[in-house]
Amino acid sequence: MKKEFAVIGLGRFGGSICRTLSEEGAEVLAIDVDEDRVNEFANIVSHAVVADTTDEAVLKSLGIRNFDHVIVAIGDNIQASILTTIMLKELGVKHITVKAQNDYHEKVLSKIGADTVVHPERDMGRRLAHNLLSNNVLDYLELSEEHSIVEIAANRNIAGYSLIELDIRAKYGINIVAIKRNNEIIVSPQATEVIKAGDILIVIGADVDIDRFEKKVLGE
Incomplete structure (x- = not known):
């Protein structure tokens, strides 16, 4: 069975979610108080309706509790966002x-x-x-306030060395969970894997440790 999503608020953020979910084949109900925005998504999502989600009776009439996941992407109206979230919670929405x-x-x-x-x-x-401050960091995803997953470009300082020779985990407390090499992705690389110039390392760890590794090892 396809997962069913409801997206409340069709601004740039909510609209982007609707488009992507629909492109991936998901069932999507798009909701907004603005009729023009709803009309814009009428031919993109499974269903699009004009509705005020701060009204509990409206949410019930939409069968909102039956959706697997509801995304509240309301723009500037913080009060509406909070009220909608409270009602969704009270109605027993799963996520x-x-x-x-x-x-x-x-x-x-x-x-x-x-x-x-x-x-x-x-x-x-x-x-x-993060991307602007470093020549080596290609992408950055925050996991928590202190931990991240980072894509780091391998340079000449580590090219030609195996993971066991670099001993990055012991020295810096971070883990290389994958290596992107051309069109190949090496998941959980072996300790004997030799880093090549142009490799992209997928690194996970504490921000302070990733920063230390980047400055001490990759700094040029």
Whole structure:
């Protein structure tokens, strides 16, 4: 059975989610108070409706509790976002993901029971800052406030050495979980795997350890 998603709020963030889920073949109900936005997605998603999700009777009429996952992507109206999340929780929705506008909003959402809180503007800012500050960091995904997964380009400083020779885990407390090499991805590489110039290392670990590795080993 296909998973069923409901996306509330069809701005840039919610609209992007709708498009991607639909392209992947998922059943998507798109909801917004703005009729023009709803009409824009009418031919993209499975169903698109104009509705005020701060009204519990409206949510019930949409059968919202039957959806596997509801994403609250309401734009600037923090009150509507909070009220919608509370009602979804009370109606027994299985999984609720909510977009936060700021840190205070994020704290409130966590307290009222949102399963996942995303902060796209802040997270994208952090991601871009990491990429701008380093010649080696190609991509950055925050796992928590202190841990990340990072794509790092291998340079001449480590090319030609095996993982066991570099002993990165023991020296820096980070793990190379995969290596991208041309069109190949080497998952859980063996200790004898030799790094080649141009390899992209998928590294997981504490931010401070990743930063230390990058500066001491890869710094040119």
